[in-house]
Amino acid sequence: DVQLTQSPSFLSASVGDKVTITCRASQDINSYLAWYRQRPGKAPELLIHVASTLQSGVPSRFSGSRSGTEFTLAISGLQPEDFATYYCQQFNTYPFTFGPGTKVDI
Amino acid sequence: QVQLVQSGIEVKRPGASVKISCLGSGYVFTNYVIHWMRQARGQSLEWVGSVNCNTGATRYSYHFQGRVTMTTDTSASTAYMELSSLTFEDTAVYYCARDPSAKFDYWGQGTLVTVSS
Numbered sequence: 635d636v637q638l639t640q641s642p643s644f645l646s647a648s649v650g651d652k653v654t655i656t657c658r659a660s661q662d663i664n665s666y667l668a669w670y671r672q673r674p675g676k677a678p679e680l681l682i683h684v685a686s687t688l689q690s691g692v693p694s695r696f697s698g699s700r701s702g703t704e705f706t707l708a709i710s711g712l713q714p715e716d717f718a719t720y721y722c723q724q725f726n727t728y729p730f731t732f733g734p735g736t737k738v739d740i
Numbered sequence: 741q742v743q744l745v746q747s748g749i750e751v752k753r754p755g756a757s758v759k760i761s762c763l764g765s766g767y768v769f770t771n772y773v774i775h776w777m778r779q780a781r782g783q784s785l786e787w788v789g790s791v792n793c794n795t796g797a798t799r800y801s802y803h804f805q806g807r808v809t810m811t812t813d814t815s816a817s818t819a820y821m822e823l824s825s826l827t828f829e830d831t832a833v834y835y836c837a838r839d840p841s842a843k844f845d846y847w848g849q850g851t852l853v854t855v856s857s
Contacts, residue, residue, distance in 0.1 A: 723844075732784050
């Protein structure tokens with residue numbers, strides 16, 4: 635299985651901050667990576683797909699990038715609703731796998 | 741608007757089976773693949789498998805060792821996931837999600853399955 639690792643596991647920030655989260659794949663997954671935000675008690679929400687494409691309707695403060703097997707999610711100008719857990723997911727190889735998550739807290 | 745609505749909470753005994761439904765609305769059901777994931781409390785997400793709502797073709801994670809069956813009823817725009825031989829480790833929230841291509845753009849609200857003796 636493709637292993638995804640995320641760093642940091644936990645991030646403390648304030649409203650208005652810029653934060654970055656990294657996801658590393660254990661092998662080449664091309665650009666088949668998506669990012670999701672999950673608020674407590676809710677289903678995940680798609681933010682970014684194919685590494686850097688912003689999903690329709692998602693605010694432009696979210697952005698994604700890729701360098702080899704390292705992927706980054708950046709959030710510029712944290713809003714109260716962004717205090718949540720973020721997951722990366724790869725679509726390159728079955729079984730699809732998710733990262734362990736990064737919790738962004740106040 | 742696009743919606744995926746899942747069936748309600750389930751409580752099962754070890755060894756039993758559970759069947760969860762996922763009703764799609766607001767889009768052409770047969771144009772998409774539906775995936776199923778699960779999330780144990782405080783844990784990350786785990787991909788269970790998928791079903792092509794047009795052809796019925798399925799793909800399952802080998803982690804579920806033939807315990808899972810995914811089907812669709814296109815006349816009812818509904819996808820189903822059945823998991824058998826339940827153990828305590830199957831206690832989780834199960835989600836369905838729509839896949840237009842390399843992304844899960846809409847998710848169901850989740851179905852809590854509790855396995856308890």
